[in-house]
Amino acid sequence: MPTLLMRFDAPMQSWGTRSKFARRDTGTEPTKSGVVGLLATALGVPRDDKRSISELAQLRMGVRVDREGIVEEDFHTVQNVPNTEGKNHRTVVTERYYLADALFLGALEAHDVEVLRRLHHALLHPRWPLYFGRKAFVPARAIVSSGDREPPAITDESLEDALAHYPWLENQPRARRRAQAEAEDGVGTWLRTVVDADPSMLDVELRHDHPISFSEQDRRYAPRAVHISHVPLTSALLAQHNSLAP
16 A cells, blocks of 8 residues: 655654643654654645545544653743632742654555545645644654655555665664664664554554544543554665755
């Protein structure tokens, strides 16, 4: 089945899974709900369009971690917050977590290539502004390749094969030189992958991030089974370099 490849690159990203009230967490890689929300934003799908959200959530997703981020924390002050009775307004300090300096290759697999072409066009020409978890966390480069001087964003490979073969996204010269030296010395470097899996498999983890509804008063999510593995950073992945999109 065809696969759409996406690049999640930004100085800061936030992929919350258990965010509530004064504490906003982040996962260590993009969540299914976060990616579906990004696609819905690009397409111009309203929050309350549950049918469209459900269709996007049915796409099989995988992520390759090309650079592990660092979990950081900051604090926000929120004023004039009422209690449950709407009284005793007060100032609240909230904890916000985010990933710094992370880089991911995302993949979506579909039965119909036209679905992926529609998403590719929307990500190149989004209906609304795109960001990674917070409005200040904007992409550092184009989320999908336009095909000019870069590998195409849509491939006929399966999701697993695409994650194993697509060129390494790292564009920091020092990191690339270090990886090249390790490859020449025979030291293996592995990239972590998180892929949608059959929940009946034994070696899966559950993530509570499959979106059902994004409505303001009715946000709901279901469990999602994922398989965590690794792919080798081979010489072929190192040979090609995806430069920053202009």
